[in-house]
Amino acid sequence: MTWSNVPGGPPQSAPSDPTGAQRATWEQGGSTLFPPGKLADRISTVLLLAFGAVMTVVTAVVGIIAVISAxxxxxxxxxxxxxxxxxxxxxxxxxxxxxxxxxxxxSIGAWIRRRTSWWIAAIGFVLAIVVITWGGVVFAGAADGGSASSSVSATA
Structure with missing residues (x-):
């Protein structure tokens, strides 16, 4: 963080001896994506996003292997x-x-607007699980349909 936005201070440099009013004005107008009061929100959001990304990569690897073997x-x-x-x-x-x-x-949009974002990441994580499950059901349906048709043709 810099002192570049302090009213009445020299631009792009820190005042030599900030007064309480200058400091309060600067802190009120300061912008950071990780304010101290919202650190838990940011950490939980990043963790949920990371778990979702890892889950997607694992699903891609398992999906490719499953398609090749099937x-x-x-x-x-x-x-x-x-x-x-x-x-x-x-x-x-x-x-x-x-x-x-x-x-x-x-989530980044919520960070910029200084809103909580953990719930966005949580909903995204749950929706990703739902979509992965739906894709698994479609895959399993194709596998069951393929084995059912092969067993019918084997008995005929």
Whole structure:
């Protein structure tokens, strides 16, 4: 923090002996993204955003591995199409990424407006979990549909 915004003081330099009124005016107009009174809010927001980012990266890695392993045995003879696998993974990873970016933007906007932001990150984290679960359900539905069609063709 600098003393550049002190009324009546020299620009871009600290007054040699700030009075109480100058200091109060400067502290009131001071701007920082991490004010001392909101440190817990900032820490919880950053932690939730970091956990969401790690969760999205892990989902992407698991999704890629799952799509590769599921489509390795998928061919037209068994009636299997990889669209459900890829769609479920895209919903999970893409949805979590979009929610994460929106959450970061809204949280930084709240910081700039000097509002609490932990609840924005918490809602984003929960929505990311919901979207990842939804993508997993779509993926599992494709896996169940593929195995059901292959068992029907095996009995025929």
């Amino acid at each position: 489509t390795a045995t998928c061919d037209a003879a068994t009636g299997c199409t990889p669209g459900g696998y890829i769609g479920g993974t895209a919903i999970a990873v893409g949805g979590a990424f979009v929610i994460g970016v929106a959450t970061i933007v809204l």
